[in-house]
Amino acid sequence: xxxxxxxxxxxxxxxxxxxxxxxxxxxxxxxxxxxxxxxxxxxxxxxxxxxxxxxxxxxxxxxxxxxxxxxxxxxxxxxxxxxxxxxxxxxxxxxxxxxxxxxxxxxxxxxxxxxxxxxxxxxxxxxxxxxxxxxxxxxxxxxxxxxxxxxxxxxxxxxxxxxxxxxxxxxxxxxxxxxxxxxxxxxxxxxxxxxxxxxxxxxxxxxxxxxxxxxxxxxxxxxxxxxxxxxxxxxxxxxxxxxxxxxxxxxxxxxxxxxxxxxxxxxxxxxxxxxxxxxxxxxxxxxxxxxxxxxxxxxxxxxxxxxxxxxxxxxxxxxxxxxxxxxxxxxxxxxxxxxxxxxxxxxxxxxxxxxxxxxxxxxxx
Amino acid sequence: xxxxxxxxxxxxxxxxxxxxxxxxxxxxxxxxxxxxxxxxxxxxxxxxxxxxxxxxxxxxxxxxxxxxxxxxxxxxxxxxxxxxxxxxxxxxxxxxxxxxxxxxxxxxxxxxxxxxxxxxxxxxxxxxxxxxxxxxxxxxxxxxxxxxxxxxxxxxxxxxxxxxxxxxxxxxxxxxxxxxxxxxxxxxxxxxxxxxxxxxxxxxxxxxxxxxxxxxxxxxxxxxxxxxxxxxxxxxxxxxxxxxxxxxxxxxxxxxxxxxxxxxxxxxxxxxxxxxxxxxxxxxxxxxxxxxxxxxxxxxxxxxxxxxxxxxxxxxxxxxxxxxxxxxxxxxxxxxxxxxxxxxxxxxxxxxxxxxxxxxxxxxxxxxxxxxxxxxxxxxxxxxxxxxxxxxxxxxxxxxxxxxxxxxxxxxxxxxxxxxxxxxxxxxxxxxxxxxxxxxxxxxxxxxxxxxxxxxxxxxxxxxxxxxxxxxxxxxxxxxxxxxxxxxxxxxxxxxxxxxxxxxxxxxxxxxxxxxxxxxxxxxxxxxxxxxxxxxx
Numbered sequence: 001x002x003x004x005x006x007x008x009x010x011x012x013x014x015x016x017x018x019x020x021x022x023x024x025x026x027x028x029x030x031x032x033x034x035x036x037x038x039x040x041x042x043x044x045x046x047x048x049x050x051x052x053x054x055x056x057x058x059x060x061x062x063x064x065x066x067x068x069x070x071x072x073x074x075x076x077x078x079x080x081x082x083x084x085x086x087x088x089x090x091x092x093x094x095x096x097x098x099x100x101x102x103x104x105x106x107x108x109x110x111x112x113x114x115x116x117x118x119x120x121x122x123x124x125x126x127x128x129x130x131x132x133x134x135x136x137x138x139x140x141x142x143x144x145x146x147x148x149x150x151x152x153x154x155x156x157x158x159x160x161x162x163x164x165x166x167x168x169x170x171x172x173x174x175x176x177x178x179x180x181x182x183x184x185x186x187x188x189x190x191x192x193x194x195x196x197x198x199x200x201x202x203x204x205x206x207x208x209x210x211x212x213x214x215x216x217x218x219x220x221x222x223x224x225x226x227x228x229x230x231x232x233x234x235x236x237x238x239x240x241x242x243x244x245x246x247x248x249x250x251x252x253x254x255x256x257x258x259x260x261x262x263x264x265x266x267x268x269x270x271x272x273x274x275x276x277x278x279x280x281x282x283x284x285x286x287x288x289x290x291x292x293x294x295x296x297x298x299x300x301x302x303x304x305x306x307x308x309x310x311x312x313x314x315x316x317x318x319x320x321x322x323x324x325x326x327x328x329x330x331x332x333x334x335x336x337x338x339x340x341x342x343x344x345x346x347x348x349x350x351x352x353x354x355x356x357x358x359x360x361x362x363x364x365x
Numbered sequence: 366x367x368x369x370x371x372x373x374x375x376x377x378x379x380x381x382x383x384x385x386x387x388x389x390x391x392x393x394x395x396x397x398x399x400x401x402x403x404x405x406x407x408x409x410x411x412x413x414x415x416x417x418x419x420x421x422x423x424x425x426x427x428x429x430x431x432x433x434x435x436x437x438x439x440x441x442x443x444x445x446x447x448x449x450x451x452x453x454x455x456x457x458x459x460x461x462x463x464x465x466x467x468x469x470x471x472x473x474x475x476x477x478x479x480x481x482x483x484x485x486x487x488x489x490x491x492x493x494x495x496x497x498x499x500x501x502x503x504x505x506x507x508x509x510x511x512x513x514x515x516x517x518x519x520x521x522x523x524x525x526x527x528x529x530x531x532x533x534x535x536x537x538x539x540x541x542x543x544x545x546x547x548x549x550x551x552x553x554x555x556x557x558x559x560x561x562x563x564x565x566x567x568x569x570x571x572x573x574x575x576x577x578x579x580x581x582x583x584x585x586x587x588x589x590x591x592x593x594x595x596x597x598x599x600x601x602x603x604x605x606x607x608x609x610x611x612x613x614x615x616x617x618x619x620x621x622x623x624x625x626x627x628x629x630x631x632x633x634x635x636x637x638x639x640x641x642x643x644x645x646x647x648x649x650x651x652x653x654x655x656x657x658x659x660x661x662x663x664x665x666x667x668x669x670x671x672x673x674x675x676x677x678x679x680x681x682x683x684x685x686x687x688x689x690x691x692x693x694x695x696x697x698x699x700x701x702x703x704x705x706x707x708x709x710x711x712x713x714x715x716x717x718x719x720x721x722x723x724x725x726x727x728x729x730x731x732x733x734x735x736x737x738x739x740x741x742x743x744x745x746x747x748x749x750x751x752x753x754x755x756x757x758x759x760x761x762x763x764x765x766x767x768x769x770x771x772x773x774x775x776x777x778x779x780x781x782x783x784x785x786x787x788x789x790x791x792x793x794x795x796x797x798x799x800x801x802x803x804x805x806x807x808x809x810x811x812x813x814x815x816x817x818x819x820x821x822x823x824x825x826x827x828x829x830x831x832x833x834x835x836x837x838x839x840x841x842x843x844x845x846x847x848x849x850x851x852x853x854x855x856x857x858x859x860x861x862x863x864x865x866x867x868x869x870x871x872x873x874x875x876x877x878x879x880x881x882x883x884x885x886x887x888x889x890x891x892x893x894x895x896x897x898x899x900x901x902x
Contacts, residue, residue, distance in 0.1 A: 015421045022425060026432045033436065064513060065548045068536045073557040073593065124470065139464055153463045157597055160469035160713060191718035192469060196597040200555065324588040326718040330741050347724040 071200040078203045078317050082224045083112060087203035088152070089220055090318070092119045093210050094189045096127060096163075098134040099363055101213035107142065111220040113151050119197035121157045121189050131210075132156065155197050159189055180275055183337040187329035190311070190337070194321055205321055207314040207338075214238070214361035215313065222358065223315040226303065229350035230320065230342060232256050233358040234294055235312040251291030252362040254279035255310030255339055256354050258288040267334045275331045278308070278339075293356035306352040308339035313360045320350050467597035474600040474711035476624035478514075483600035484550065485515045485617065486712070489607055490586050495526040497607045497757065502535050504609065506547065510617040516550040518594035522586050523558050553594050559585060577669040577730065584721035584731040587705075595715055602715055604708040610635070611755035612707065619752065620709040623695075626744035627710045627736065629703050631688050634756040639771065640764070645685030646756040647704035648672045649733050650748045654681040661728040669730045672702065684748040692751030700748040701740055702733035707754055714744050 077085050089111060093102075109116070120135060122128040135156065143150050164181040190207070198205070204224060208215075212235070216222060223231045235253035240246070255278055263285035267276055277283055293304060311327075325348055328340035335343050342352045475481055489501070508515070517536070521529045532554060540548045559582055587604070595602065603617060612630075613619060620628045632647035649672055657679035661670060670677050684700060705721075719742055722734035729737050739746050760768060 015418065019421060019425050019428075023428055026428065030432060030435060065540045066551050068533060068540060068552045068554065070533070070554045070556065071593070073555055073589065124468070136466075143463060151463065154465070155597065156464070156466045158468040158470065160473060160716075188717045192713075192716040195592055195595050195716055195718075196467075196599075198592045200553070200593045322589045322592045323585055324592075324720040324723050326720060329718055344724075 073200065076201055076203055076318070078319065080225050080227045082204065083115075083221060086115060087224075088115050088117065088199065088201050089204045089206060090117045090119060090197060090199065090202045091206045091208055092190070092193050092197060093121075093208050094186060094193060095120050095122050095131055095135065095210040097210065098131040098138075099211060099213060100134075100138075101363065102210050103135075103138045103142075105213055105215055106208075107149060108217045109215070109219060110217045113149060115152060117152050117197070117199065117202070118154045119157070119193050120155070121159060121193040123159045123163045123189070125163065128158065132158070157193060157196065159192065161185070161188060179277055180331075180336065184329040187327035187337045187340075190327045191329070194326065198318065198321060202318045205316045205318055207311050207316065209312045209362075211363040212313055212360055213363045216358075216360075219313070219360070220315065222300075223355075226301075226353065226355070228303075228353040229317050230306075230309055230345055230352040231315045232290070232306065232309045232352065232354045233313050233360045234290055234354070234356050235310060235362055236291075236294075236359045237362040237364055239364050249359075249361070251289075251294070253310035253312045254289055254291050255308055256290040256306050257285075257308045258290075258305065259307040260285060260287045262286040270334055273331055274334060275336050276334045276339075290354040290356050293354075294359070295357060297357060299357045300355065302355065302357050304354050304356060306354045307342060307346070308335065309342040309352045309354070311338035311341075312362060314338065317350075320345050320348070323348050323350075325350065465597075469597060469713075469716070472598060472600040473713060474621075474624075476622055478600060478621050479510055479618060482511075482514060484598055485510065485601040485603050486518055486595060486599045487515050487603045487605060488518045488520075488587070488590050488594070489605055490520045490522070490583070490590055491524065491528055491532070491607055492522050492586075493524050493526050493528060494607045495524075495528045495531050498528070498531050498535060500610065500757070501607045502539065504605075504612060505539065505549075506542075507614040508617060509614050512546060512549050514550060515617075516594070516596075516599070517552045518555065518590055519553070520555045520557060520586055520590035522556070523560070529554070529556065555590055555593050557586075557589055576671040576674070577725075580669065580671065580731040581723045583705075584723040584734070587721040587731070588723065591715060591720065595712065599712040602710050602712050604705055604710075606706045606756075608757040608759070609706060609754055610757040613754070616707070616754065617709065619694075620749075623697065623747065623749075625697075625747040626714050627703060627708065627739050627746040629684070629700070629706075629708050629748050630752045630754050631684055631748065631750055632704060632706045632756050633685065633688065633753050634758050636758055637760075637764075637768075639767075645683065645688070647706050648683055648685055649702055649704035650684035650700050650736075651679075651681040651702045652699065653701040654679055656680045664728055667725050668728055669725050670728045670733075672733065684750050687750040688753060689751055690753075694749065694752040696749065696751050697747045698750050700746055701736055702729060703736035703739075703746060703748070705732035705735075706756060708732070708735075710739075714739055714742075717742060719744065 077087060079085050079087065082089065091106070106118075122132050122135070139154055139156075143154070164178075164185050194205070204220070206220060206223075215233075219233070223233065234251070234256070236249045237252040238247060238249050241248040257278060263276055266283065266285065270276070276285060278285060278287065278289070287308075290304060290306060295302070316325075325341060325345040327337050328344060329336070332340040333343050345352060472483070474483060478485070494501075505517075519532060521532065536552055536554075540552070542548060591602070601621065616630070620630065629650050631650075632645075633643055634646040636642055636644050651672055657670065657677075660677060660679060664670070670679065672679065672681065672683070681702075684698060684704075687698065710719075719735060719739045721731050722738065723730065726734040727737050727741075736746050
């Protein structure tokens with residue numbers, strides 16, 4: 001029909017447009033409401049959860065009133081029966097490379113997982129990024145998996161300093177001149193992880209290197225049962241003997257030792273910034289190494305006192321760290337990293353102990 | 366919409382001139398109302414469109430129901446992910462609440478932390494500090510650094526008073542403050558008893574013998590507090606003692622601005638006037654000296670050098686003694702040992718392992734050892750000599766004794782003054798008596814005199830003329846006799862001074878004025894007058 005002049009009017013309602021509009025409205029509304037409903041802190045639901053907070057600054061705003069929380073550290077027990085007393089264990093791992101075997105072994109530990117918190121620190125370089133991705137994938141898988149496998153909490157940290165070496169290759173890593181810088185950097189990584197991850201209810205701290213691929217599943221209980229401030233199992237490596245072609249094992253970690261006169265004499269002649277290293281023929285210290293003390297499998301509970309400890313696997317009472325014992329990134333009595341840690345713990349009155357016949361296994365490159 | 370020519374052609378009534386039309390060619394009312402071209406509404410909508418409409422409605426209803434369902438059951442993650450096309454990892458958050466990721470290079474600490482929302486951990490070790498808590502909370506209320514960026518950590522150890530109860534009470538009050546900018550971030554109170562044997566009173570606390578073990582225990586307490594509360598999101602750590610009396614509200618920003626790894630202000634304390642008004646308090650901030658290094662070499666492994674005691678003369682330059690009240694507060698000074706009253710440090714210092722040695726680290730413990738260790742790890746350790754905060758003055762036992770003495774002195778003085786006053790009053794009273802007596806006597810005498818004069822007046826009226834002249838002559842006679850008396854007395858005086866005033870003696874008779882130099886002026890005046898009178902006569 002011919003119409004008089006005037007504004008053109010759509011006579012038919014376009015249902016498609018309406019529908020899209022409605023959907024959009026609801027979409028927007030959904031996100032508006034969602035952000036609001038997300039605000040209550042999930043930590044309030046579970047008082048037992050360690051106080052770890054999301055790194056976003058959004059989580060604490062002006063006007064928010066966090067509660068006053070009291071923690072009585074007199075009630076944190078450290079006993080020989082950690083499972084019976086529900087003692088929290090913190091497993092700390094400085095990680096440069098991710099090994100699937102490490103993660104699998106970690107999952108095999110039969111200490112109740114709801115009492116285990118994990119802490120990782122990774123360098124901020126290409127290798128570190130790759131390891132972080134792999135680690136996060138495994139963590140996601142585990143934490144979404146069956147409830148009994150889930151760990152209590154996991155903290156992943158990235159280092160705020162660059163590792164001194166480009167390569168993590170075995171040969172490069174173990175060069176003597178590189179050792180000091182490498183281990184100083186390692187110490188800083190360990191300390192960063194330790195002092196930020198140590199919770200108010202942690203009873204034990206287990207240092208476990210990322211290349212430890214085999215341990216007894218009862219590792220934590222077994223070591224805790226000795227009731228020692230610092231306790232180290234013997235770290236070995238499985239390999240295939242090239243001569244016989246049969247699987248064999250050899251000692252790997254030489255940082256657990258008893259001090260010798262020779263070593264102390266060498267130390268007195270050293271400058272204040274020099275360090276004593278173990279396992280290098282240029283520096284014959286004649287220390288008694290725990291790596292060579294292994295006798296037979298059936299004497300697993302044999303203890304030896306140590307003056308230096310290795311960090312591949314090391315169970316420490318949280319009190320030792322709380323007193324201030326850390327991994328010196330500088331020469332401390334000519335010792336560095338885990339060996340310096342043993343010395344510092346000793347200065348604070350804590351004795352290190354080793355179990356020569358209790359073995360954990362290092363990855364074979 | 367113009368009139369169509371086709372329609373006009375269809376009309377048989379066409380003519381050259383449109384009778385029924387306007388001159389402009391627009392049609393009149395019903396001119397073109399011709400049925401074949403009229404719009405005819407359909408009897409019903411076509412089937413396919415009906416189906417489409419129905420589907421559309423169903424779709425809308427379904428979406429509404431789904432969305433409604435999402436609001437009602439927000440935890441339904443699978444629905445959310447379908448709806449958001451998996452763009453938002455909501456399910457991750459819900460399931461993986463136990464996993465945290467931190468990049469420590471984001472929490473390095475910068476000079477303008479308050480703008481970058483850097484979090485501070487404020488650590489306060491407490492022991493039997495109930496009386497100081499109100500003062501500390503007044504400081505907490507006054508900090509200008511955004512409160513929600515500050516996490517508070519307290520360690521309450523071995524307290525026998527109500528420190529813990531009062532602390533909790535005060536903190537809850539603070540968190541419930543009406544001003545939304547007052548509440549702080551996370552607040553943790555750590556309780557741990559170390560079985561401290563050293564008393565907290567000033568004398569036993571600062572005695573030399575107790576220092577080493579006391580400071581090792583203090584260090585232990587500090588380490589426990591820090592290791593339990595430091596988190597990967599902290600950029601700064603601020604250590605503050607509870608007994609700071611006066612400090613600038615902006616102290617956090619002021620110290621942060623210097624962008625140093627470890628920084629301390631100067632700590633003084635006010636004193637009562639009799640002790641000099643003020644005094645350097647914290648002697649633990651110092652620069653290393655050769656003497657001290659040499660001394661350290663002679664000591665055994667577990668010895669701890671404590672500063673501020675005569676037993677160890679270290680000759681170190683102390684931050685405290687370098688203060689100039691009018692100096693530039695931004696002036697920095699490199700130091701080696703730090704005092705623990707107020708330390709601002711970047712969290713990365715603590716993260717890399719620097720702590721308060723509870724053993725003898727390079728012959729130092731606690732905060733001094735902390736400074737030494739930070740230096741050892743190549744961190745910058747700086748003090749501000751002219752930026753001062755004031756520690757509370759707690760009188761020492763000696764001071765208290767002295768104050769007691771002073772108090773006794775004051776009481777004695779007061780008693781004495783009271784006594785003196787009483788005596789004065791007594792004397793005054795006594796004098797008052799005599800005065801009144803005097804007055805009485807005086808008035809009596811005056812009365813008598815008046816009566817006498819009255820009588821005299823009445824009698825004198827008769828012979829007033831004759832008497833007046835006689836009286837004047839009598840006066841003169843009196844004067845002359847008086848003068849002669851004086852001269853004789855003066856003569857006797859002169860005998861004493863003979864040797865000295867030989868010359869004077871010569872003309873003494875002529876000039877009595879000169880001779881009377883030792884006497885009062887009044888007397889000399891009178892004698893002059895008398896001489897004149899004599900001359901006249």
